[in-house]
Structure formats: structure tokens, C-alpha cells
Amino acid sequence: MIAELMQFKKKIRYRFRADSIWIDWDRNNKKQLVIICVSDAINNMDIVHPITDFIYTNWRYNSYNTQRKHAINVVAFLNYLLEKNQDTEFKSLTDLKIIHGDIYLNELSKRGNTRTSINGVDRTLNTLYRYLYKNECLPNVSPNAFETYQNQFGEEVHISLFRNVILPSTASSPLEHTFPSRYIPLLFETAIIVAKPIVLGLYFQIFGGLRVGEVVNITRLGVRYRLDGEVVLLNIRERQLRTDIKDSDGANFVKQERKQQVFIYKEWFESI
Structure with missing residues (x-):
């Protein structure tokens, strides 16, 4: 039982x-x-x-x-x-x-x-x-x-079993999710010094909007430059490359397979 x-x-x-x-x-x-x-x-x-x-x-x-x-x-x-x-x-x-x-x-x-x-x-x-x-x-x-x-x-x-619940109002205060742009150069400088292997993934997250689970499933063959050099096109697929990551937060898998553009800031991108 x-x-x-x-x-x-x-x-x-x-x-x-x-x-x-x-x-x-x-x-x-x-x-x-x-x-x-x-x-x-x-x-x-x-x-x-x-x-x-x-x-x-x-x-x-x-x-x-x-x-x-x-x-x-x-x-x-x-x-x-x-x-x-x-x-x-x-x-x-x-x-x-x-x-x-x-x-x-x-x-x-x-x-x-x-x-x-x-x-x-x-x-x-x-x-x-x-x-x-x-x-x-x-x-x-x-x-x-x-x-x-x-x-x-x-x-x-x-029908809900719970009839004696007082719910809050639908109004909610706005939350700030934007990382201040003035701190981005410092973030990359610190990452290069402290943990250089993750810098490219960090770049893809900030300028491409990728999740951690998508970054760890990118391969070299999945990265393509556009001819004008302003955009990198990533092929986001579930490749199960990091099943070794013991995780319950979704940091080791791709949520949605797709093609994703990442904007290139040449001075930064070429340096990493």
C-alpha cells in the first residue's frame, strides 16, 4: 500500500x-x-x-x-x-x-x-x-x-476540492529581468579571467537568448556565419550531450529545437 x-x-x-x-x-x-x-x-x-x-x-x-x-x-x-x-x-x-x-x-x-x-x-x-x-x-x-x-x-x-482559499488580486508588481547593459563589458572581462571556457556560451545566452540547456548542446557543426558577418546562426537541437549533469532545473536539455540567430559585436565576439 x-x-x-x-x-x-x-x-x-x-x-x-x-x-x-x-x-x-x-x-x-x-x-x-x-x-x-x-x-x-x-x-x-x-x-x-x-x-x-x-x-x-x-x-x-x-x-x-x-x-x-x-x-x-x-x-x-x-x-x-x-x-x-x-x-x-x-x-x-x-x-x-x-x-x-x-x-x-x-x-x-x-x-x-x-x-x-x-x-x-x-x-x-x-x-x-x-x-x-x-x-x-x-x-x-x-x-x-x-x-x-x-x-x-x-x-x-x-472542480477544485479547496473552496476556502483566499486568492490574491490579479494585479502584480512588475519584475525587473533586464541585466543592465553597462555591466556587460565587466561581466565578459571577469568571465575571461575567471572561467574562460564558458565565455562563448555566456555570449550566446546574452546576445542570442539561449538557455543553459541549449548552450551545452551546441556543436561546431551547429554554428554558421551569415555572409554579411553580422549574425551567427545556431542549429539548436536536443543532442543529449550533457546527460552527466545532475540537474532538476532543465540546464542539460533543449526545450525547443530551432534555428536561432545571435547578433555579432565584432570587437567582443572575435576576442572570445
């Missing part, structure tokens, strides 16, 4: 965390998958937790990022329950009630999470509760709590 493997202790000796593995998906390709582990702080040991099956049951064929998003939502929820276990008699997931989800989602609202973020966690937790109920692990949740309706396209839509 899944519930029997989910006992929580009074002292926070264990923490849940999301990790990743690479497997042989078919004859010619590997695939990165998310796993949920329990970390033992005393023995410094990680054990794959059976709740990982929840991710594969629902998102086995989805992208790694989709799996990771839901795994992180589950991990954060379970760690919150572990922390609150200091003050409650919550011992296993068989003790889980709808109110626990309500409390956690309201806690996210108090922390300042956006409405969109909280709704995403809500969807993950609703799917989790349905999974646990299907596996006979939620004796404290009535089957009548799981309500659905059909939308205009005839699709079945699940």
Missing part, C-alpha cells in the same frame, strides 16, 4: 526533494524523468519515494519541465506537512484532509505568491488527492467531494 510507505515522524529528520534521472527511452534516445526522493538528514541518504508514481501516472509522456513543475509542487506541499507535523498529529497521508490543502494554499497567498502560481499548485494538489483517493489512501475524504462538470466541448473538468 502506498500509504504504508508514507509515514511522517515527529522530528524533521526527512525532507522531500525533486531529482532527475536519464533512462533509455527507446532504441536511439534517452529521456530525462523526474523522481521524488526522501532525504535522510542523519544518514545523508536519498531514497526514491513511491509517490513518484503519481508523476508518471499523470505526466509520463509530458515534457520534463511539466513533470518537474508538478513534482516541485508536491515536494513543497509534503515538506510543509512535515514542518507542521511539529504541532499536529499528522502521521501519514492517510490522515490527509481537504483542510490541509486549504491551509497550505492560503499560506502561499500569505507569502505573496501570485494568483497564477497558486492556481497551478491547486491543480497539482487536486490531481494528487484524486490519485491518493483512487489508491484508497484518503479515508478522511468523502467520494462526494470529487465533483466534475462538462464544459462546452464535452470535456470533463474537475
Whole structure:
């Protein structure tokens, strides 16, 4: 039984965390998958937790990022329950009630999470509760709590279990994501001195908008100059060149295969 493997202790000796593995998906390709582990702080040991099956049951064929998003939502929820276990008699997931989800989602609202973020966690937790109920692990949740309706396209839509959540307003303060251009020369000068092998990849990130996982999958044959010398054209493909990178943040794979232009600033580009 899944519930029997989910006992929580009074002292926070264990923490849940999301990790990743690479497997042989078919004859010619590997695939990165998310796993949920329990970390033992005393023995410094990680054990794959059976709740990982929840991710594969629902998102086995989805992208790694989709799996990771839901795994992180589950991990954060379970760690919150572990922390609150200091003050409650919550011992296993068989003790889980709808109110626990309500409390956690309201806690996210108090922390300042956006409405969109909280709704995403809500969807993950609703799917989790349905999974646990299907596996006979939620004796404290009535089957009548799981309500659905059909939308205009005839699709079945699940109604959220969590009806007592106060969501923040839709308005949000703007975030600054722009790296000040005046610091770019200093950044490259520092990188050349401290970590020269990464400078070209750093250039591709800043002037081509590439992600880390795309940079580490570029080969020499994937780089082409345009005749006017103003642009480099990169062939961004998933080549699985860095499956050795132990990562759960998507830093070792290509999210979208494409041709990508990188603008050339000759004085800088030629120097690196």
C-alpha cells in the first residue's frame, strides 16, 4: 500500500526533494524523468519515494519541465506537512484532509505568491488527492467531494476540492529581468579571467537568448556565419550531450529545437 510507505515522524529528520534521472527511452534516445526522493538528514541518504508514481501516472509522456513543475509542487506541499507535523498529529497521508490543502494554499497567498502560481499548485494538489483517493489512501475524504462538470466541448473538468482559499488580486508588481547593459563589458572581462571556457556560451545566452540547456548542446557543426558577418546562426537541437549533469532545473536539455540567430559585436565576439 502506498500509504504504508508514507509515514511522517515527529522530528524533521526527512525532507522531500525533486531529482532527475536519464533512462533509455527507446532504441536511439534517452529521456530525462523526474523522481521524488526522501532525504535522510542523519544518514545523508536519498531514497526514491513511491509517490513518484503519481508523476508518471499523470505526466509520463509530458515534457520534463511539466513533470518537474508538478513534482516541485508536491515536494513543497509534503515538506510543509512535515514542518507542521511539529504541532499536529499528522502521521501519514492517510490522515490527509481537504483542510490541509486549504491551509497550505492560503499560506502561499500569505507569502505573496501570485494568483497564477497558486492556481497551478491547486491543480497539482487536486490531481494528487484524486490519485491518493483512487489508491484508497484518503479515508478522511468523502467520494462526494470529487465533483466534475462538462464544459462546452464535452470535456470533463474537475472542480477544485479547496473552496476556502483566499486568492490574491490579479494585479502584480512588475519584475525587473533586464541585466543592465553597462555591466556587460565587466561581466565578459571577469568571465575571461575567471572561467574562460564558458565565455562563448555566456555570449550566446546574452546576445542570442539561449538557455543553459541549449548552450551545452551546441556543436561546431551547429554554428554558421551569415555572409554579411553580422549574425551567427545556431542549429539548436536536443543532442543529449550533457546527460552527466545532475540537474532538476532543465540546464542539460533543449526545450525547443530551432534555428536561432545571435547578433555579432565584432570587437567582443572575435576576442572570445
